[in-house]
Amino acid sequence: MQERVAVFPGSFDPFTVGHESIVLRSLSIFSHVVIAVGYNSSKKSLFPLETRIRMIEKIFEAYPNVTVSSYQGLTVDFCKGINAGYLLRGLRTASDFEFERAIAQVNRMMDENLETVFLLTSPELTPVNSTIVRDILIHGGDANMFIPKSINIADYMNELNRS
Numbered sequence: 001m002q003e004r005v006a007v008f009p010g011s012f013d014p015f016t017v018g019h020e021s022i023v024l025r026s027l028s029i030f031s032h033v034v035i036a037v038g039y040n041s042s043k044k045s046l047f048p049l050e051t052r053i054r055m056i057e058k059i060f061e062a063y064p065n066v067t068v069s070s071y072q073g074l075t076v077d078f079c080k081g082i083n084a085g086y087l088l089r090g091l092r093t094a095s096d097f098e099f100e101r102a103i104a105q106v107n108r109m110m111d112e113n114l115e116t117v118f119l120l121t122s123p124e125l126t127p128v129n130s131t132i133v134r135d136i137l138i139h140g141g142d143a144n145m146f147i148p149k150s151i152n153i154a155d156y157m158n159e160l161n162r163s
Helices: 017-026 049-059 075-081 094-110 130-138 153-162
Strands: 005-010 032-038 066-071 086-091 115-120
Touching: 005 017, 005 075, 017 032, 017 086, 017 115, 032 049, 032 075, 049 066, 049 153, 075 094, 086 094, 094 115
Parallel strands: 005 032, 005 086, 032 066, 086 115
Antiparallel strands: none
């Protein structure tokens, strides 16, 4: 059977329980998931790229079929470069769908062999997004309920405060 490799792209600043849920649920569909942390110079990040990668690697250290990589440029080119046939995307709302649908159709036009697979967010996780969680963290709030339990976000915040 041919390996089914999916790329789950995003900035993941930070990686949330919603992201974790999408990846874990996708493992019944894909043989391997590459979490692709995109570098976007126009976005102001809270956590440096290297820190985000370390966080995500820690979250999935018990899952050999989940790897983490960084990339720049077009996601479709990254997928071609690693021979991934699928893009994995989570959908929280109808507006997410409209935005993601347009991207998926353009990606498909650029590479007809690349399929985008959408997973609906679990209802209880629908309000969780990185922007809100990042804002909670920046303002000193407790975001632990929105971060995977396998990491202690305070450790990463302390790293930021030391630098």
